[in-house]
Amino acid sequence: MATITLEEQVSQVLRNLDDISRRHVPFAVALALTKTAQRAQAGVLDVMRERFDRPTPFTLNSLRIVSAKRSDPQPFARVYFKDDAFKGTPASRYLGPEVHGGPRSQKRFERALIARGLMKSGQYALPAAGARLDQYGNVRRAQVVQILSALQAFGEQGYQANRTNSTRSRRNGAAAKYFAGEVGGVEGVWQRQTFGFGEGVRPVFVFSESSPQYRVLVPFEKIVENVARARFGGEFQGAIAYAIQSASRR
Structure with a gap:
């Protein structure tokens, strides 16, 4: 979070105002601060679009x-x-590493696996060959839901997505599709597959003891500060002029 106040710039402009203009200062300050925040928001978004790899609309x-x-x-x-x-x-939370740098926090998917005892508390799940990625490069939510369901890893007790041994689950055949464990010395979430020559598995996520490290991609607070210092003075003068003009029409 970045807060914009800029009392010093307000004081500088106030020294050049007449008595009539001073009456409009509270309105003008609030309007100028809000417009400056909007400009800063646009500036951060421009950097995000430039530096993030296919950012999602949610981001x-x-x-x-x-x-x-x-x-x-x-x-x-x-x-x-x-x-x-x-x-x-x-x-x-998930943009923290891109904004401040350093290790990323564990995702809800990882915390669910840890709570189920399928992954160690200090591990991270990294996408592997079997992960189905969406247009933004993230593992598709449908596959994540399938995995959590198959592993009985949804947090809510009795949640319907936790698959059971019911007739319907056996008919779908999905409960046995994914499993968590170690294969060939590699821990992770695996997907069973049937090939023409037999059966096999492929990794969907592999577990790592090391958290992915991020460098600062979006220096959020610095962007907001720079935009505020560059834009607030002009926004404040414009807000004063707007307030005086609006008052004269009444």
Whole structure:
């Protein structure tokens, strides 16, 4: 999260205002801060589109702003990544490594496997040859759901997606398609396959003791700071002019 206040720039502009203009300052400050936050949001999105490999719409739509309020003693506007998600991992969490650098946190899929005792607490699941990727380079959600279901790894007790030994499950034949374990000295999630010459397995995820390391791709706070310093002065003067013009029409 980045907060925009810029009291110093406000003070500089105030020194050049007359009494009439000063009456519109609270409105103008709030409007200018909000518009500056919108510009900063656009700037961060431009960098994300440029540096991320096929970012998903969810990722690009995860950036939010908090508009400034004229009633606040010290108005501010904020730019932030949303920290909630109905399903999956919130953007504020999974984008952290790209914004700050360092190791990525464990994903919900990995935490589910750990809770089921299928993966060690310090391991990470890395996509392998059997992973089906979507247009954005991520493992398809349908396959992840199939794996969690087959491994009885959904967190909710009694969740319908946890497959059982019912007649329907046996008929679908999906419960035995995936399994977690070690094959040839490699731990992971595997998929059973039938070939013309027999049966075999291929890895869908392999378990690693090392967390993937990320370098900073989107210096979020620096982008917001640079945009704010470059744009706020002009936005504030424009907001003052707009307020005076609007007041004159009443």
